[in-house]
Amino acid sequence: MKGIVTGLLMLLGTATALAAAPAGIPPPPPGMFAPPGRSISHVAGDLYRANNGGWFVAFLVTRDGIVLVDTLSVDFAKWLKAQLAERFPGKPVKYVIMSHSHWDHAEGGAVFADTATFIGQENMLRNMDGRYPALPGDIVDRNDDGLLDVAEFEQPFLDRLWYCGATRGSVTSKDRNGDGRATPAEFFADIVKPDIVYADRMTLRVGGKTIQLVFPGKNHANDGTAVLFTDERALFAVDFPADALVQGSMRSLPSACGPFDGHPMAEWIRSYRTLEALDFDLLLGGHGTVAFTRQDLVEGREFFEYLLREVDAAMRRGESLAQMRQSLRLDRYKDWAHYETLRIPNIEAAYHNLQTYK
Template sequence: MRRKECLMNHRLTSSLIVIAALAGIVSSAFAQQKPPARGIVNVTGQLYRAQNDNHYTVFLVTPEGIIMSDPINRDFSRWLKAEFATRFKVPVRYLLYTHKDWDHASGGAVFADTAEFVGHANMRAGVALPPGTPALPADAVKMDANRNGLIERSEATGATSERFDLFDENRNGILSAAELIRGPVNDVYLPSTTFRDRHTVTLGGKRVIMVHLGAAHTDDSSALYFPDERAVFSADVMQIKRLPQNITPTVGAYIDALRTILSLDFDHAATGHALMGTRKDAAMSLQYLEDLSTGVAAGIGAGRSLAEIQKTLMLDAYKSFERWDTHRTVHIAQVYQLLKGTPRSGATPTN
């Protein structure tokens, strides 16, 4: 009896271990596919900011409908559309793109039944296949095991594998160099209305002004200005208490873009990533770029090497900013190479 009980206990213990192990596997599987962090917060008046994990968009509710910015992706857009239906009971009338990048501009088709889509005139070309027969990008060459200059589905790894169908423009299961350079933009719904410099949308007694930001980040980057709400929205170009990702194509283009934003009369600075802030915060972002630019130029003028400038130009005023520890030296290198006229290296991923 004792032995049997012991055996039973042993069996019970083994079963519990198996169950615990299975639960661990299941919960880690769930952890990998956990639903994105989503939410809506009020900015001011009828202007709101909506979140999908690390990406944010904004929308303005009027009695005649909603004016929204980036759709981010299809799942998020479906979620947002359902939220609009229950909370505001008016349809989206305008969808205004900040820029062409797939991680901000995908999923708009969800609103195509009611919305007019507006983007900068360069957006269409930005999501089209590049002309000619370009060579495979360096990171794709590593994937090209059979060296045929194409990436078959079985060769794709990492983000290329994950987003394969978004890259595959002609949906033939093979990625050409042109498709890879174009980017994973298959789910970007093209704007039917485009503009060059500024474009004003009016609805339900409200105005939103789209302002082209020049060449910073992408050549179609635009800010959205809400004059009645005294708010501005910019994805990727403006950052709050956070260093930008790559300063492309030049630090000058970034400085011009931030100056364009600061030429608007606003109090609320809403961004496509991370924190929101105030006009003062936006001005700090511009100040960082100016300090970076003049600091590197002074270093070069004093005959310092890149490594020396990276060691001495601490940009301490921005020490509390997100990415200061990882991006400061990269930015110094980007500006140094620009001023010296040498090719860029050490670039960080976009966003």
């Protein structure tokens, strides 16, 4: 999701979130995001999740060391490293798999750099090469200066409070000279570049375990990796399909910032199908307080397919976007979380998506 605050958290799948409201900003409604706090929970077999509020990492403990997916922040990574040393003595973190390059999931890896090799999808290198990166929450280089400006983070946040953008602290905390903008290098200062990259799929064998890394396609991010822990029959995927609005149920409308994060809806649908085709029983997210299932993926795909069909048909009928806001009720999703708030943003996102990607 989106946004964040100074080192506190943020972003959502496409939406952002925060744990604390900046001065003058009303806090998110109760229950919109998981409460703060850190813990480690067992998933299945040798697989665990650890969380920083509503942000989750996963780790697999093997006889030869630990495979960790994501590090979230420097502060969280330090906490996790101490926890792992206490609970699993003699098991160093051997690999860090990075789910994608967005700062609220990727920061802090250097804490494990003494023992770990870092792996990510190859598009991470493009996002970290000094150019303006692909970011969530409708954060784009609006003034084309190649720098990450406070306004570019904060305006989408103010326009759709707690759903898009990010708080100014996301930039100012990294802006060393205080000019209200961060260079891409400053912005990625706390994110380790992957040592190993792959394009489509990669198999990692560690300590008798087999792990598959899968690039689903472009969706929330353009450099995402879903991680299949084959022995535990568990899939860990971050921000797609569950964005930061997802808590205990995946029946939650997408935050729909910008035209769906700048990727064609057909690519989102293809991404769902890629994950649906994998062999697993449990679906765990970088957001979401419980384990989900393949059926949740199917329902998420069906939402995108339905929305695409509805908006496409309205465009063909010659309706304007203003008319669609009234005519498209998306009634079958009225029981999903955030329906009242996100029905219209989803119609707008789909409309702009279909106008952009013809």
